[in-house]
Amino acid sequence: MSTKGSPFDAKVTSIEPLKQGKWIQTKLINYDDPTGKHREWEMAVRTTRSDTTNVDAVSIVSILNHPNKSKEIVLVKQFRPPCEQVVIELPAGLVDPKESIETTATRELLEETGYHGTFKKQSVITFSDPGLTNANMVLAYVDVDLQNPKNSNPKAKLEDSEFIITFSLPLDNLLNEIEKICKEEKCTVDARLYHFAMGLKLAEEYKL
Structure with a gap:
């Protein structure tokens, strides 16, 4: 009010x-x-917003469904100069001119992590830091089939300026695992990923 x-x-x-x-x-x-x-x-x-989608970037949720262990989410670590720290993030990337959300999501996942994925769905357009910028993005859900031979030994296809570590964490207890890594490795975490992990924790605590 x-x-x-x-x-x-x-x-x-x-x-x-x-x-x-x-x-x-x-x-x-x-x-x-x-x-x-x-x-x-x-x-x-x-300065690079796509005229085709009117979206700046995609952030990618990819869940690994292992046959013999709990589900994991694909994450990356990379140095972010404005933060002066390594940041734990969801794989993400800018939408190229004339490119669709679907193509951007599968392309960026392959380039940053080496996983071949299938686009499933996307969120509404969201704003990352509305008090500072009009930069926007969508959350894209990309399925990774671990039975696909292409995903047996994923290798990222990074650009010359990219130095990215790909890893995965179990969805169970994701928030605690992220906080543990931040403390042990003296890195930090992207707010969107942290909120995602907090949402999972709250859903578990309140049996939602």
């Missing part, structure tokens, strides 16, 4: 460019708050 006016009554009145980078541009947003008062907001935008 709000006593100051509904956030649905706010509106953007203009967006102005600030500085242009190769991958990111900063802009100044002029907007009116719910009372009609003019305000400004600085934001960052990607």
Whole structure:
């Protein structure tokens, strides 16, 4: 409940460019708050958004159904310069021009992890950090068939600038396993993955 006016009554009145980078541009947003008062907001935008999908990136959920042990989720570790740390993440990547969500998801999974997968479904469009940027993404669910001979010895196809470690963790107790790795290896975790793991934990605790 709000006593100051509904956030649905706010509106953007203009967006102005600030500085242009190769991958990111900063802009100044002029907007009116719910009372009609003019305000400004600085934001960052990607310069590479796909016109085909109007989506910047995909984040990929791939579950490994092992015949003799519990289900695992495919994860990656990579150094993220803005964080100055190695970050545990779901496999992910930008949508190339004229590329579909389905193609991006299977391509990025193969490139980052070596797994050949089949696209199953996607989430609604979500925003990663709406207070800072309009960068958006979808969560793509990609099935990995471990009976497929191509997945018997997966090898990533990384670009020259990519240094990624692929690993997997059991879905059972995922949150604790992630926190354990962060502590032992002095790395950190992407918020979306952490929230995913917390959701699994809450569902288990409350028998949802």
